[in-house]
Amino acid sequence: MSEAAVAVAGLRRDYGERTALDGVGFELARGETLLVLGPNGAGKTTLLRILATLLRPSGGEVRVLGCRIPGEAWKLRGRIGLLGHEPLLYRDLSGRENLRFHARLHGLRGEPAEARIAELLAAVGMERRAEGRVAELSAGMRQRLAICRCVLHEPELLLLDEPDSNLDAGGRELARGLIGPGESHARVVVSHDPERFEPEADQVLRLEAGGKPVAA
Amino acid sequence: MTPSRAAFTAILAKDLRAELRTLQSLPAMALFATTTFVIFRFGLDRTSLSGSLASGVLWATLLFAALLGVNRLFVAEREEGGFDAIRLAPIDRSALFAAKATALFTYLVVLELVVVPIFALFFLDSAAALAPLAAVLLLADLGIAATGTLISSMAVHSRARDLLGPLVLLPLVVPLMIAATGASEPLLAVGGPGYHRFGTWLAVLSLYDLIFLLVGWAVFDFLLED
Numbered sequence: 433m434s435e436a437a438v439a440v441a442g443l444r445r446d447y448g449e450r451t452a453l454d455g456v457g458f459e460l461a462r463g464e465t466l467l468v469l470g471p472n473g474a475g476k477t478t479l480l481r482i483l484a485t486l487l488r489p490s491g492g493e494v495r496v497l498g499c500r501i502p503g504e505a506w507k508l509r510g511r512i513g514l515l516g517h518e519p520l521l522y523r524d525l526s527g528r529e530n531l532r533f534h535a536r537l538h539g540l541r542g543e544p545a546e547a548r549i550a551e552l553l554a555a556v557g558m559e560r561r562a563e564g565r566v567a568e569l570s571a572g573m574r575q576r577l578a579i580c581r582c583v584l585h586e587p588e589l590l591l592l593d594e595p596d597s598n599l600d601a602g603g604r605e606l607a608r609g610l611i612g613p614g615e616s617h618a619r620v621v622v623s624h625d626p627e628r629f630e631p632e633a634d635q636v637l638r639l640e641a642g643g644k645p646v647a648a
Numbered sequence: 649m650t651p652s653r654a655a656f657t658a659i660l661a662k663d664l665r666a667e668l669r670t671l672q673s674l675p676a677m678a679l680f681a682t683t684t685f686v687i688f689r690f691g692l693d694r695t696s697l698s699g700s701l702a703s704g705v706l707w708a709t710l711l712f713a714a715l716l717g718v719n720r721l722f723v724a725e726r727e728e729g730g731f732d733a734i735r736l737a738p739i740d741r742s743a744l745f746a747a748k749a750t751a752l753f754t755y756l757v758v759l760e761l762v763v764v765p766i767f768a769l770f771f772l773d774s775a776a777a778l779a780p781l782a783a784v785l786l787l788a789d790l791g792i793a794a795t796g797t798l799i800s801s802m803a804v805h806s807r808a809r810d811l812l813g814p815l816v817l818l819p820l821v822v823p824l825m826i827a828a829t830g831a832s833e834p835l836l837a838v839g840g841p842g843y844h845r846f847g848t849w850l851a852v853l854s855l856y857d858l859i860f861l862l863v864g865w866a867v868f869d870f871l872l873e874d
Contacts, residue, residue, distance in 0.1 A: 484732075484736065485735070485736075486732055486735055486736070488873075509649075509735075509736060509737060509738040509739070510649075510650075510736075510737060510738030512736060514732070514736060516729075516732070518728070518729035518732070519729065520728070520729035520730070520732055520733040521728065521729075522662065522666060522724055522728050522730065523724075523728055524666045524669050524670050524724070525662065525665065525666060525669075529662075529665070533658055533662050534733065534737075536650070536654055536655070536657075536658035537650060537655055537658055537733070537734065537737035537738075537739055538650060538737055538738065539649075539650035539651075539654065539738065541654065565669075581733075
């Protein structure tokens with residue numbers, strides 16, 4: 433049996449006195465999708481940030497793509513794609529300049545980088561708006577660029593926090609082609625819209641306020 | 649891992665492009681320094697300065713102008729998520745320190761290219777001191793860039809960053825300012841530049857630069873951690 437893409441057991445995260453996650457556990461195989469549901473303050477974003485190695489867990493065991501977090505977090509750099517509340521795009525650069533910048537950080541440059549950027553911009557229908565400054569784009573267009581940025585380096589694990597936010601129906605359909613289910617990547621999707629994502633989820637994790645998993 | 653040089657170039661090019669496009673730091677720094685020289689010019693009611701007074705006016709003005717650049721150095725990373733993007737990328741995070749310090753150093757050099765001639769015009773009888781002064785300026789800029797980058801990366805996470813940055817940075821650059829003013833004083837003396845203990849002060853400046861560049865390089869990875 434192949435190694436799980438994500439294996440979490442007894443995960444806890446505290447912010448000072450407040451507990452954001454308490455006893456979370458799940459196992460996700462490569463190619464699978466985990467949908468995380470819960471009310472505001474249930475620790476969904478905290479969970480994604482821990483899996484992305486941006487936050488340290490306070491307790492429990494977390495393995496992502498075979499690497500222990502936080503001990504081996506450095507081995508995961510460049511293997512995870514995070515689509516969070518912030519698009520991680522510089523407002524004063526154009527969409528294409530932003531993607532070029534991220535491509536270079538991930539070791540892509542020259543013709544292969546340009547080809548990949550053109551392919552992604554076409555996939556989200558942004559070829560003609562790619563030269564405009566991000567600050568001048570609508571929230572939906574920024575989200576489309578953020579999706580390009582998230583998958584630019586072909587990550588093995590996608591961490592998606594409300595991936596459809598600000599997207600219209602057409603945008604959602606285009607985005608699905610890039611961040612939808614696929615054999616090449618596992619996905620952890622946080623959403624307030626179970627009807628939209630439950631059909632494509634292999635597992636569902638429900639969290640309650642305070643970050644405790646809801647018993648099935 | 650992406651080679652550090654590629655990451656360094658990407659971050660530096662991004663910063664310089666954004667500054668050229670928005671002009672958020674340099675014009676403010678230059679305007680501040682020029683206005684301060686005008687205030688000194690009329691406040692001191694002197695058409696000519698020399699020695700320690702000239703050195704003090706020059707360095708106090710440049711240091712406070714530099715603070716404007718230091719405060720803004722990581723604002724885009726903080727507000728637009730650049731820290732997360734860099735932490736997710738397969739790069740040596742010290743490349744961020746090197747790129748930011750180089751960007752700040754570049755701003756300081758450009759600032760001085762604009763305002764030091766204005767200082768000379770307002771206060772100096774001859775321009776003979778400017779050539780040797782360039783060496784002092786470059787070494788002090790390197791020190792301010794290293795220390796400023798280190799402090800700015802920490803202060804930017806605080807809501808009181810505009811206060812916290814200078815409060816931490818100013819005491820740290822006191823040795824640098826002592827050396828810079830010490831080296832500049834004989835250069836700006838009446839009757840043309842002198843070189844009393846000039847080499848010693850340059851050595852002190854170089855040592856300060858080396859220490860803070862090494863400290864920044866060594867600890868920057870940890871500063872970006874949760």
